[in-house]
Amino acid sequence: MPDRQAVIDLLNRLTDPVTGGGLMDGGKVKGLVVAEDRAGFVLEVDQAEVARYAPVRDQAEAALKGLPGITRVSVILTAETAPAPARRTAGLSKAAVDQGRAKAPVPTDRPDHVRRVIAVGSGKGGVGKSTVAVNLAIALSQQGLRVGILDADVYGPSLPTMLGISGKPEYVEGKMEPHRVHGLAAMSVGLLTEASDAMIWRGPMASQALTQMLTQTRWGTAEVPLDVLVVDLPPGTGDVHLSLIQKTPLDGAIIVTTPQEVALADARRAHRLFEKVGTPVLGLVQTMSGDIFGTEGGPAEAARLGIPVLGDIPLDAAVRQAGDAGRPLTLDSPDGEAGRRFTDLARAVADTLNLKAS
Structure with missing residues (x-):
């Protein structure tokens, strides 16, 4: 069984691009799982920060795969769309408020190599x-x-x-x-x-x-x-x-x-x-x-x-x-x-x- 504390220590050696501290201490790591031969977690960030955290997700995957006993790794990067600040909404139309909100993910197409x-x-x-x-x-x-x-x-x-x-x-x-x-x-x-x-x-x-x-x-x-x-x-x-x-x-x-x-x-x-x-x-x-x-x-x-x-x-x-x-x-x-x-x-x-x- 991989050591959970070793996984936490490893994640904290990765830099959180927002806080500048360890990734685990930054509070973005959710649902950390360490069991048998696998490890993984969900990396929850604001929509505007997805691009900054994508390399961190890749670094975390590579680092976890390097730990003894771990052969299966999954790190899911997911984003929350943040609402516009309240001070920007006062007296604005609904359309203006919507324009002030963070944009939704870019639309995707059909998944690759799937016919129906x-x-x-x-x-x-x-x-x-x-x-x-x-x-x-x-x-x-x-x-x-x-x-x-x-x-x-x-x-x-x-x-x-x-x-x-x-x-x-x-x-x-x-x-x-x-x-x-x-x-x-x-x-x-x-x-x-x-x-x-x-x-x-x-x-x-x-x-x-x-x-x-x-x-x-x-x-x-x-x-x-x-x-x-x-x-x-x-x-x-x-x-x-x-x-x-x-x-x-x-x-x-x-x-x-x-x-x-x-x-x-x-x-x-x-x-x-x-x-x-x-x-x-x-x-x-x-x-x-x-x-x-x-x-x-x-x-x-x-x-x-x-x-x-x-x-x-x-x-x-x-x-x-x-x-x-x-x-x-x-x-x-x-x-x-x-x-x-x-x-x-x-x-x-x-x-x-x-x-x-x-």
Whole structure:
């Protein structure tokens, strides 16, 4: 086990470009992890200071790799957009105030070597969105497609549990290597922090973390590109959603809901968000249908919204048990009722996007 104090001492031998003191003492290092053969942390800075801290991040990575016993290193540089000082806002119009704020990160394009990007979203949490995203990704992989999955829920990542993965990603030539599991390339903020850590990030910082995972992960190569990247969005319609939509051209979005009206109302909000920003909605997936929650809510809502029903996943304890065990249902029970529903969902998505194995 690498010595935590040795890591702290090493980081303090690096100069914080703002304070002039040690990097660790400067207060920008968050969530330091030292475990087994790995070390890493999040470097939180103001947006205006990103350029000054980028070399420091590289120095920290190189220094950590030089410590005995450490073979895996991850240092994430994330930035918070600072509001304009109060004295500058008095008596100014909203446009003038906005001009005085620090600028958001420069928009990015589609991640390198990824042919299609689709988002799985829901207005409400707890409706099975991540379960749909993971099983959809595996079912697409079972059709011979090269598939990646990005857990964009920076506040409540569930991908590590549902895929049974852990450990920090390695950096190779400035990019993170995703975990390779169950035929998928997988990345999650949950792999960059301890499982018990709470991500106490404001919206711009969460958005920056998502942007880095999206664009600084080696999803594919020029010779072997990814056919499709499935992005598991957090619940709601906030900063993370807007950042993804504004920075990355999406080929489509899937809305997940249970038959309950309280979930359907939030699904409508998610649909309006995608509509307003011009992201095509591929359709709706209803989850947990059956005697307890009913069966008609999702199809009726899809008809009102004018979108197809891509899938109807029944309430089945086996779906939950498989996800908790780290082996999603589509791996071991593809021929069961729920497994067949996920396979049908994958076929519908592949047909809609004209996805073909390469």
